[in-house]
Amino acid sequence: MIKTFQALSGLLLLLGAAVAYATPEEDRLRLVIYFKTRYPDVKPENYNYGALAFDPDSKAQYDAIMEFPPFVEEIEKGRKLWKTPFRNGKTYAECLPSGGRMIAGNYPMFDEAKGKVVTLEDVINICRVANGDEAYKLDDMKTMGLLTSYVRTLSDGMKMNIRVDGPAALKAYEDGKQTFFARKGQLNVSCANCHIDHALDHLRSELLSPVTGQATHWPVFRGGDTLVTLQKRYVGCFNSVRQVSDQEGSPRMNNLEYFHSYLSNGLEMKSSVFRK
Amino acid sequence: MLNNSVLIGALLMVLATTSGFADQARKEESGKEIVLDRNKGNCLACHGMPGVPEAEQTGTAGPPLIAMQARFPDRQVLRAKVWDPTVSNPATFMPPFGKHGVLTEKEIDKVVDFIYGL
Numbered sequence: 294m295i296k297t298f299q300a301l302s303g304l305l306l307l308l309g310a311a312v313a314y315a316t317p318e319e320d321r322l323r324l325v326i327y328f329k330t331r332y333p334d335v336k337p338e339n340y341n342y343g344a345l346a347f348d349p350d351s352k353a354q355y356d357a358i359m360e361f362p363p364f365v366e367e368i369e370k371g372r373k374l375w376k377t378p379f380r381n382g383k384t385y386a387e388c389l390p391s392g393g394r395m396i397a398g399n400y401p402m403f404d405e406a407k408g409k410v411v412t413l414e415d416v417i418n419i420c421r422v423a424n425g426d427e428a429y430k431l432d433d434m435k436t437m438g439l440l441t442s443y444v445r446t447l448s449d450g451m452k453m454n455i456r457v458d459g460p461a462a463l464k465a466y467e468d469g470k471q472t473f474f475a476r477k478g479q480l481n482v483s484c485a486n487c488h489i490d491h492a493l494d495h496l497r498s499e500l501l502s503p504v505t506g507q508a509t510h511w512p513v514f515r516g517g518d519t520l521v522t523l524q525k526r527y528v529g530c531f532n533s534v535r536q537v538s539d540q541e542g543s544p545r546m547n548n549l550e551y552f553h554s555y556l557s558n559g560l561e562m563k564s565s566v567f568r569k
Numbered sequence: 570m571l572n573n574s575v576l577i578g579a580l581l582m583v584l585a586t587t588s589g590f591a592d593q594a595r596k597e598e599s600g601k602e603i604v605l606d607r608n609k610g611n612c613l614a615c616h617g618m619p620g621v622p623e624a625e626q627t628g629t630a631g632p633p634l635i636a637m638q639a640r641f642p643d644r645q646v647l648r649a650k651v652w653d654p655t656v657s658n659p660a661t662f663m664p665p666f667g668k669h670g671v672l673t674e675k676e677i678d679k680v681v682d683f684i685y686g687l
Binding site for chain 2: 479480481482486487490491494495496497498501
């Protein structure tokens, strides 16, 4: 009798866990369906354009600017940083997998050996340190920002391909999900409030972008000249809701980027792009 | 002579201080100004106000503020909503203006006075 009861409660616990935790793939698909149902005219493969996919006027403006982007010289500075060898004469291309080409969609990646999420920026710094150079500061747009504005162009056309394998990776994913859904700051607003619940509502004249596709096109040049990396954008969001932000590259920020990027899986990447 | 200048100086300081206070009093924002102020109420971020000509390019995340007395026969219900909207709607997008100290109690009174007239 007692054994049956234990077995039964064990089963119930298992069921409870199954109900409480959707898999990452279920999370992703549920959101695609959510946006597809509300906006049947917009093709899901265009979600990588963010709010632009839902606003033809802004998309036309974007297309016109992207024909001759005002920030090509900035990306060229990034290319020079990429070509500059480390102190020991080796290069980024020698250090990064596949010479740094078509890899951005694999990051953030859960590094089993380190037991934590590493971003593409982290991997670049790991290369620098391993070759005798100092790590760049993640929030320094003149070094890491410019460098990634070029490095990420090497993965244009790659599809986002974030993997969550094993319990430790899943824990990091769930932590990022928690950050995304938790209300924050004096204004008591979560990432999900704006980018799921109220995605494609206007705040004044600004269209709130849907979460699906958001992670595919960084860094951006806002207004055509201000370079903003994805985690710098997170800092901006925290500031907007009046929440003291974590440092870029903190475990919380990296786990957030991990969860956030997973939701864009399968969507084509494009860097570096114009945003208003 | 020295005493006189000290006295005059003190008098000037007092005047400066009091007129400073007067300036502050004059600058105190009205309910409408708090409503429109991006760093205070910032109501237009989400709410349209069809009856207010200055309310241009308003947001769509919240319901338009119109016919407020008909929708909130009890003014206190409206005030409570501004103070902490999560009480009546846990899923709300609206910040708890009173509970989180975004606005002072006095500012909330002014805001409610203004929007209750819409």
